[in-house]
Amino acid sequence: MDGIHDLGGMHGFGAVVVPGGEAPYHEPWELRVMALHILVELQGLGAGPGGRATREQMDPAHYLQASYYERWLWSAEQRLMRRGTIAPGEVEGAAERLAAGEPEPPRSDPDQAVRAIAWLREVIGLQPVTRARFAPGQRVRVRRMRPAGHTRCPRYARGAVGVVERVQGADTLPDLPAAGQDKPVEPVYAVAFRSDELWGPSQEPAWTVALDLWESYLEEVA
Amino acid sequence: MSADHGHHPRPDPEPALRARALEALLVEKGLVSTDAIDAIVDLYERDLGPQHGAKVVARAWTDPAFRERLLGDGTKAIAELGFGGAEADTLVVVANGPTVHNAVVCTLCSCYPWPLLGLPPTWYKSPPYRARMVAEPRAVLREFGLELAGEVEVRVWDSSAEVRYLVLPMRPAGTDGMSEAALAALVTRDCMIGTAVPVAPGPPA
Numbered sequence: 001m002d003g004i005h006d007l008g009g010m011h012g013f014g015a016v017v018v019p020g021g022e023a024p025y026h027e028p029w030e031l032r033v034m035a036l037h038i039l040v041e042l043q044g045l046g047a048g049p050g051g052r053a054t055r056e057q058m059d060p061a062h063y064l065q066a067s068y069y070e071r072w073l074w075s076a077e078q079r080l081m082r083r084g085t086i087a088p089g090e091v092e093g094a095a096e097r098l099a100a101g102e103p104e105p106p107r108s109d110p111d112q113a114v115r116a117i118a119w120l121r122e123v124i125g126l127q128p129v130t131r132a133r134f135a136p137g138q139r140v141r142v143r144r145m146r147p148a149g150h151t152r153c154p155r156y157a158r159g160a161v162g163v164v165e166r167v168q169g170a171d172t173l174p175d176l177p178a179a180g181q182d183k184p185v186e187p188v189y190a191v192a193f194r195s196d197e198l199w200g201p202s203q204e205p206a207w208t209v210a211l212d213l214w215e216s217y218l219e220e221v222a
Numbered sequence: 223m224s225a226d227h228g229h230h231p232r233p234d235p236e237p238a239l240r241a242r243a244l245e246a247l248l249v250e251k252g253l254v255s256t257d258a259i260d261a262i263v264d265l266y267e268r269d270l271g272p273q274h275g276a277k278v279v280a281r282a283w284t285d286p287a288f289r290e291r292l293l294g295d296g297t298k299a300i301a302e303l304g305f306g307g308a309e310a311d312t313l314v315v316v317a318n319g320p321t322v323h324n325a326v327v328c329t330l331c332s333c334y335p336w337p338l339l340g341l342p343p344t345w346y347k348s349p350p351y352r353a354r355m356v357a358e359p360r361a362v363l364r365e366f367g368l369e370l371a372g373e374v375e376v377r378v379w380d381s382s383a384e385v386r387y388l389v390l391p392m393r394p395a396g397t398d399g400m401s402e403a404a405l406a407a408l409v410t411r412d413c414m415i416g417t418a419v420p421v422a423p424g425p426p427a
Contacts, residue, residue, distance in 0.1 A: 005331065007329050007330075007349050008356045008380065013349040014350055016348070018350075020344060021343060021348065022343050023343065023344055027238055030241075031341075032241060032263060033241045033244075034262070034266070039254045040254075052331055073244065076244065085251075086244075091243050091247060092243075094244070095239050095240055097243075098239065098243055099235070104242065104245070105250050106256045107249045109255030112257075113257045116261060119308070120308045122307060123307060125297055125311050125312045126312045156356065190314075190385070199357055204358060204360045205372050205376075206375075207359055208376070208377045209356050212381065214383070
């Protein structure tokens with residue numbers, strides 16, 4: 001979906017280098033949320049679109065105001081509610097009990113800890129490409145589109161012509177499948193775009209932006 | 223933030239309390255354990271970090287055959303050093319040279335090679351970096367104090383799929399004879415994101 005998360009090229013956000021920007025997080029709960037999100041996935045406690053696709057459904061003002069791990073907290077809750085693991089209002093209820101001084105429950109499960117670390121150390125690469133429509137060196141155009149659901153094709157590249165730089169492997173198309181169909185597995189290409197093709201004239205000397213794009217996002221250039 | 227909580231509307235708890243509440247709830251239900259959360263936090267805070275990426279870079283600087291393997295198949299090459307895992311399942315290493323400088327961004331979320339660099343800094347995940355790095359890279363690099371010569375081609379890699387990128391910086395001049403470990407100490411996190419370049423140690427004062 002063409003949401004607030006699709007930030008490439010936008011103006012108005014100010015400086016990159018700002019006080020506090022070096023730290024990976026600012027409060028201890030943020031890392032616990034990161035870990036919690038990982039365990040929700042490992043234990044299959046969530047349902048519906050994945051964490052990334054879910055975070056794109058945040059209210060745009062909330063998305064911008066929230067810290068990175070607050071977004072993870074939000075998506076974990078949504079996924080847990082979709083599966084019925086937690087009910088609406090339960091988190092607020094638990095928060096009230098904690099605020100009233102109820103102690104946090106501890107629980108040890110060494111096996112879950114071991115499985116989580118093993119899972120995070122596992123390497124699951126892209127699939128081999130069996131059939132590729134485009135070859136390195138070939139010019140391709142990014143399709144014009146306005147998908148209602150999740151996509152990994154950023155707005156700034158749509159309609160632009162680039163050159164296939166490498167075939168990265170094959171992967172499941174992250175976009176919503178057509179009604180009644182499974183998501184296809186497709187080649188993913190690194191496509192290099194000249195800066196003027198994407199942005200028009202600039203005060204900076206020309207640069208290149210390379211993007212990884214699924215085959216469905218691309219069309220041949222006549 | 224306007225979720226409808228039925229006929230018992232309550233004010234939204236602030237994120238810190240909300241996070242504690244969600245954890246307590248899932249622990250109470252017997253679904254997650256606090257020691258598994260501790261173990262994951264420990265992994266990302268203590269075990270993984272840019273020291274891993276720096277080792278990969280220093281090895282590539284000192285072992286031409288490894289460098290070739292690294293640029294050919296990053297995932298396999300880092301596995302030789304015992305590195306890899308979630309968020310570096312398919313690793314592509316892009317090499318800087320005298321006329322090319324690479325930098326990495328993720329405009330759509332904040333994809334980052336966690337097993338090699340650890341937790342991403344806040345600026346990497348922030349709207350300004352994600353918005354500007356693809357559209358005015360030299361202005362962003364200048365904020366980091368990196369001024370590149372005009373003839374250097376900047377190549378920005380936007381991690382839009384399940385490929386993670388690591389920049390292989392150029393070995394600085396004046397580092398001949400340095401050990402692999404001493405070289406690794408020159409390689410900062412930002413050198414491997416592409417917002418800095420390694421600098422040789424100055425002469426002793």
